[in-house]
Amino acid sequence: MAEHTIKSPLPGIFYRRPSPDAAPFVQEGDTITPGTVIGLVGVMKTFHQITADVGGKLVRFLVENEEAIRPGQPVAVVSDEV
Amino acid sequence: MLEVRNGGFETTVQDYPGRIGMLSLGFAPAGPMDDYAFRFANVLVGNLPGTAGLEITAGGLVIAFQDERAIAVCGADMGARLNGQPLELWRSYLVRAGDLLEFDYLQGPGFRTYLAVSGGIDVPPVLGSRATYLPGAIGGFEGRKLQAGDRLPLGEPMTDPAQAAGRRVPASLIPSYSGYNEVWEVEATRGPQADPDYMTAEDMAFFFSHHWKLDAASNRTGYRLDIHKWQWARESGGAGGGHPSNILDNGYPVGAVNVCGDQPIILCIDGPTLGGFICNAVVAKAAMWKLGQMVPGWSYIRFKEVTLEEAITLLKQQDETIHESNLERS
Numbered sequence: 001m002a003e004h005t006i007k008s009p010l011p012g013i014f015y016r017r018p019s020p021d022a023a024p025f026v027q028e029g030d031t032i033t034p035g036t037v038i039g040l041v042g043v044m045k046t047f048h049q050i051t052a053d054v055g056g057k058l059v060r061f062l063v064e065n066e067e068a069i070r071p072g073q074p075v076a077v078v079s080d081e082v
Numbered sequence: 083m084l085e086v087r088n089g090g091f092e093t094t095v096q097d098y099p100g101r102i103g104m105l106s107l108g109f110a111p112a113g114p115m116d117d118y119a120f121r122f123a124n125v126l127v128g129n130l131p132g133t134a135g136l137e138i139t140a141g142g143l144v145i146a147f148q149d150e151r152a153i154a155v156c157g158a159d160m161g162a163r164l165n166g167q168p169l170e171l172w173r174s175y176l177v178r179a180g181d182l183l184e185f186d187y188l189q190g191p192g193f194r195t196y197l198a199v200s201g202g203i204d205v206p207p208v209l210g211s212r213a214t215y216l217p218g219a220i221g222g223f224e225g226r227k228l229q230a231g232d233r234l235p236l237g238e239p240m241t242d243p244a245q246a247a248g249r250r251v252p253a254s255l256i257p258s259y260s261g262y263n264e265v266w267e268v269e270a271t272r273g274p275q276a277d278p279d280y281m282t283a284e285d286m287a288f289f290f291s292h293h294w295k296l297d298a299a300s301n302r303t304g305y306r307l308d309i310h311k312w313q314w315a316r317e318s319g320g321a322g323g324g325h326p327s328n329i330l331d332n333g334y335p336v337g338a339v340n341v342c343g344d345q346p347i348i349l350c351i352d353g354p355t356l357g358g359f360i361c362n363a364v365v366a367k368a369a370m371w372k373l374g375q376m377v378p379g380w381s382y383i384r385f386k387e388v389t390l391e392e393a394i395t396l397l398k399q400q401d402e403t404i405h406e407s408n409l410e411r412s
Contacts, residue, residue, distance in 0.1 A: 009187035010091065010140055011262075011377050013298045043140075043378050044301035048091065068298065068379045070262060071140070071188040
């Protein structure tokens with residue numbers, strides 16, 4: 001089993017939901033494909049989507065919802081074992 | 083011509099000092115957030131310091147060149163590569179038709195970086211400037227940030243690109259940027275509404291000593307700082323409004339610290355030109371560049387009080403520093 005981390009290219013606030021009332025983009029354990037949106041980074045009053053660059057099972061998130069993140073920081077772990 | 087392959091997160095055409103003299107008509111100056119790096123990039127490629135170039139925020143820009151030009155990148159490290167080879171910051175290079183310049187994301191402290199091209203970006207001036215004013219959607223390239231497929235015309239170089247290439251800014255003149263969770267010291271004068279008429283002496287002492295956290299929701303319009311319970315010198319704003327931070331609407335200086343109720347907001351170069359809140363301090367013009375390299379959500383600011391005379395001296399020193407005679411051949 002190989003593990004891969006999804007990184008945020010931007011600093012800002014990490015959000016797991018498209019809006020405060022909506023369901024999270026993905027849950028831990030979900031199967032994702034390259035391009036799946038896993039969260040948003042809010043900075044400068046704009047929101048940028050964080051997308052998976054690989055497919056597999058999203059094993060776990062490494063940052064909390066609404067946590068401040070740095071550029072290049074890993075935000076989730078993906079396993080190729082679905 | 084510059085061909086944009088990827089616009090990155092927020093890349094705009096800017097010039098310096100921007101659209102000045104238009105505050106009374108409601109136009110902020112716009113221009114580069116870090117004018118120190120911007121002007122030095124221009125000087126490196128043989129342009130006048132204010133020539134139109136690109137402001138690259140947080141990275142992601144990819145462009146292809148179609149002419150022989152001198153280029154320089156100054157500011158935050160975004161892992162820039164020219165044809166796959168790492169590009170040194172604060173140094174000029176010669177590029178040729180077909181060369182590819184790519185920026186990754188931020189690799190360390192700082193938030194913006196600047197690309198100057200000999201001859202400059204020759205978009206049409208609007209109200210006397212090529213600077214992009216995003217809230218008004220004017221200037222720059224179609225009044226907006228760049229996107230893939232944009233083709234930017236270039237001006238005629240003033241000097242031979244081959245001669246302008248191969249120069250660098252000496253290490254002593256390259257500023258060091260405060261890192262994540264670190265404090266930037268920012269020179270500021272007392273503003274038009276400070277103590278004793280609007281705030282108390284204790285309020286101002288707190289203002290000049292506190293480490294203010296920069297909110298993630300900060301951009302070229304305004305930099306939001308911490309909420310603070312001020313003492314205030316007045317019970318209310320009188321004719322200006324119910325809260326003691328209210329005044330009758332008046333013009334705002336660029337770089338003003340505008341206190342809206344409990345929240346101070348630095349009005350940046352795309353900021354509002356007038357309003358009805360007090361301004362208890364104004365960032366010295368020579369310190370405005372520091373705002374451009376702060377990371378929203380991560381940087382802290384301590385305001386260092388300077389007199390108007392000291393602020394003017396700082397500006398004169400800065401203007402003299404950003405000069406071709408200070409460059410080294412590399």
